[in-house]
Amino acid sequence: MTAFLVVTAITLLAVAAILYVIRGRSAPVRSLDELTARSKPVDLEAFRNLVSVEEEAYLRESLPPRQFRRVQRKRMLAAAEYVRRASHNAALLVTLGESVRSSNDPQLAEAATELVNSAIQMRLTAILVLLCIGIRIVFPQTKLSLARLTDDYERLRGYLSAVGRLKAPADMGRIEAAL
Amino acid sequence: MVFHVFTWCLGPVVQTIIATVMYRRGAHREYPLFFGYTLFVLVTSVIQLIMVFGQKKGFASYEAYFWFFWICEAVGHLLVFWLLFTVFRSSFAPYPRLNAISSTLYLTTTAAMLAFAIGVAVMSPKPDSHWLISSILSLDRSSELLRGGLMVFLIVFSNWLGVRLPHFQFGIAVGFGVGACLDVAAIAFRTHMGQSANVIYSTLRSVSYDLTTLIWLYYVLAPAREPVASTVPSHDEVRAWNRSFKEMLQR
Numbered sequence: 001m002t003a004f005l006v007v008t009a010i011t012l013l014a015v016a017a018i019l020y021v022i023r024g025r026s027a028p029v030r031s032l033d034e035l036t037a038r039s040k041p042v043d044l045e046a047f048r049n050l051v052s053v054e055e056e057a058y059l060r061e062s063l064p065p066r067q068f069r070r071v072q073r074k075r076m077l078a079a080a081e082y083v084r085r086a087s088h089n090a091a092l093l094v095t096l097g098e099s100v101r102s103s104n105d106p107q108l109a110e111a112a113t114e115l116v117n118s119a120i121q122m123r124l125t126a127i128l129v130l131l132c133i134g135i136r137i138v139f140p141q142t143k144l145s146l147a148r149l150t151d152d153y154e155r156l157r158g159y160l161s162a163v164g165r166l167k168a169p170a171d172m173g174r175i176e177a178a179l
Numbered sequence: 180m181v182f183h184v185f186t187w188c189l190g191p192v193v194q195t196i197i198a199t200v201m202y203r204r205g206a207h208r209e210y211p212l213f214f215g216y217t218l219f220v221l222v223t224s225v226i227q228l229i230m231v232f233g234q235k236k237g238f239a240s241y242e243a244y245f246w247f248f249w250i251c252e253a254v255g256h257l258l259v260f261w262l263l264f265t266v267f268r269s270s271f272a273p274y275p276r277l278n279a280i281s282s283t284l285y286l287t288t289t290a291a292m293l294a295f296a297i298g299v300a301v302m303s304p305k306p307d308s309h310w311l312i313s314s315i316l317s318l319d320r321s322s323e324l325l326r327g328g329l330m331v332f333l334i335v336f337s338n339w340l341g342v343r344l345p346h347f348q349f350g351i352a353v354g355f356g357v358g359a360c361l362d363v364a365a366i367a368f369r370t371h372m373g374q375s376a377n378v379i380y381s382t383l384r385s386v387s388y389d390l391t392t393l394i395w396l397y398y399v400l401a402p403a404r405e406p407v408a409s410t411v412p413s414h415d416e417v418r419a420w421n422r423s424f425k426e427m428l429q430r
Contacts, residue, residue, distance in 0.1 A: 001371070002302060003299055003302035003303040003367070003370075003371075004303075004367045004368070004370070004371040006299070006302075007299055007320075007363060007364070007367040008364055008367055008368075011327070011360040011361070011363050011364045011367075012360075012364075014327060014331045014356070014360045015357060015360050015361075017331060017334070017335050018331060018334055018335075018353055018356050018357060018360075021334050021335060021338040022353065090341075091339070091340065091341040092341070093341075094340060094341030094342060095341045095343070098341070098342070098343050116274065117274060117275055117276055119341070120274055120276050120277060120340055120341075120342070121276050123339075123340050123341070124276065
């Protein structure tokens with residue numbers, strides 16, 4: 001009975017997931033304006049501060065162990081929110097890049113391809129970083145580097161700038177501020 | 180009885196239409212493995228039908244039908260997994276980062292689904308006294324779990340990344356995914372209920388196959404919806420329109 005119920009529940013969930021994807025496929029980001037409306041701002045400086053090794057070492061020395069673990073958990077939860085935002089923005093950039101890739105302008109198409117690849121890389125990095133953050137929330141004493149995410153996000157912004165310069169140069173400030 | 184015959188016939192009829200449309204549009208060159216699989220299923224279905232009638236007319240034996248059926252099943256399963264691997268690889272091929280890890284993703288998903296299938300097989304009861312029927316149902320369920328898991332993973336993962344699978348490739352994945360899920364549910368039902376559920380089980384399997392072929396037919400016939408760039412005018416464009424409008428007013 002248990003196996004029957006488990007298998008039936010999983011298959012229903014799987015069919016629901018497929019239907020959800022089929023419905024959602026019609027809503028990609030198609031323009032830079034739409035991107036600024038749907039993106040979530042990421043404060044990279046604040047994120048760097050949250051995952052800074054020096055900052056962590058300073059807190060470890062200045063606070064009693066129990067308080068350090070509590071503070072460190074809160075810092076990691078905040079960092080996780082930044083990662084989720086960065087990952088969300090990367091997903092938007094994949095769909096934007098996909099829509100621009102078919103452009104007749106070869107320069108724009110190439111820039112869009114770079115943007116898509118970089119955004120995919122960012123999404124994959126975000127999974128690993130979230131995993132590391134999860135470990136650090138459970139075991140605050142663990143030392144795992146999370147700095148890779150900022151490098152990937154900076155690179156992603158760079159590729160978006162390349163697309164933006166070709167597609168809507170006057171809006172670059174607004175687009176960069178949105179990310 | 181009429182419904183049973185209808186569900187049995189619908190799948191091959193729809194696959195005939197799919198094969199014809201693909202051939203006429205030249206899609207068989209783009210998806211040779213899927214086209215080959217469609218032809219394989221069609222030809223073997225027709226031969227099996229002839230052999231079933233042949234048994235009644237006396238020119239075919241049950242033993243010949245038995246061996247032909249199970250050899251076709253085995254070859255069909257191998258073909259499907261080869262096809263799924265091709266769909267997996269080609270879906271990620273345009274993205275260098277994903278292309279590099281596509282084989283790893285395929286193998287990891289396969290291993291995870293195999294572990295799940297073994298878990299389900301261990302947990303499931305064995306209602307059939309004949310070990311061969313129990314083993315076949317268990318193997319069939321494992322194969323369907325693997326097929327469904329691979330396709331659901333491909334669909335959900337690519338959607339999570341924001342990657343848009345090519346129209347027909349997406350259709351193949353959806354067809355195999357939905358079909359495998361329904362098959363797994365049907366096998367779980369049959370395993371749970373025992374031999375008394377044989378008629379419902381066989382109808383459910385036919386309906387699942389029909390639904391799979393209807394999904395493929397939809398994706399073969401429906402035109403691909405390509406992403407349209409910039410449906411909303413950018414600020415730059417609006418400013419340019421304003422400039423032109425002002426110039427027009429000043430004339």
